[in-house]
Amino acid sequence: MKPPVETRAALTLSIRENLLSTNAAGFREKITRELDQASAARPSLVEVDLCGAKIVDSVGLNLIVMVIKRVQAWEGKVRLLVDDANVARTFRFTRLDTHAEIVMR
Secondary structure, eight states: OOOOOOSOOSEEEEOOSOBOTTTHHHHHHHHHHHHHHHTTTOOSEEEEEOTTOOOBOHHHHHHHHHHHHHHHHTTOEEEEEEOOHHHHHHHHHTTGGGTSEEEEO
16 A cells, blocks of 8 residues: 555545446546546645445446546546445455555545
8 A cells, every 4th residue: 555645635526425337427427527627736636535435346446547547647646535445455456556545434
């Protein structure tokens, strides 16, 4: 796991429910719009609030990867906020913890 990022969050993206193929398209539109608006300011830290999510499937993981790539393109960091051990385990198993900080709430 990466060491904690020391900067304050400049942008928080809230998902706060299961991130599945059945709802990922709506979240993708919302998050893409929010990232487009934030890209001019190039925040140093983007938090993705997944508290409340108990399941993240492959389509949901793809959405998280898209966020990480967009933020890293402007040299920012991503912090994934989770409150479910299984979701955190999925992120570690898929090695997302090497690209984003995972914080258990």
